[in-house]
Amino acid sequence: MITTLIDGPEQALGTVVLAHGAGAGMTHAFLERVAAGLAAASLRVVRFDFPYRTAGKRVPDPMPVLQATMRQVIAEHARGPFVLMGKSMGGRTATMLADVVQARAVVVFGYPFHPPEKPLQLRTAHLAELRTPTLILQGERDEFGTRDEVAGYSLSPAIEVDWFVDGDHSLAPRRKSGFTPEQHLERAIARAAAFARTHLG
Secondary structure (H helix, E strand, O other), X not given: OOOEEEEOOOOOOOEXXXXXXXXXXXXXXXXXXXXXXXXXOOOEEEEEOOHHHHOOOOOOOOHHHHHHHHHHHHHHHOOOOEEEEEEOHHHHHHHHHHHHHOOOEEEEEOOOOOOOOOOXXXXXXXXXXXXXOEEEXXXXXXXXXXXXXXXXXXXXXXXXXXXXOOOOOOOOOOHHHOOOHHHHHHHHHHHHHHHHHHHHO
């Protein structure tokens, strides 16, 4: 049994399947804000917990389990065309499934290009061949992939990376940047909603 939460109108352009990151579940404040913002843009949003979260565990499930769970959520809850979104690990899972499940688009909040302090352990091989329109919202100083690091990766033309000045893995900047975490999050939600609506058409 997959635990889910649904936000937004029942009648919408399509469904957004929104997945959490490795360290927090579907009710984390970041995902709560994203879901509320997308719902306010008249999108139907389905959040869910991966099995390890439901079981009260800290270590994420293997990628095949993550993918199977997302597939099941799509099968059971997507109405009409759908977009996949996710924070970090959830977004990585979405990019690995998008072409196969025929998602209209993907949005990732902080892609984990590599583990922190392990820049050679890249998680990018599939990104070179990705065909689904994809928007990655990335902080410039994200420890999972900085702007300078990502500039050297081979990414598919289907991928657009939107950089957030001085942002960390949750897009939050430091005070000296002249921006606030709230400003960055609001812009990220607006970009995600517009990208989803464009591809849901």
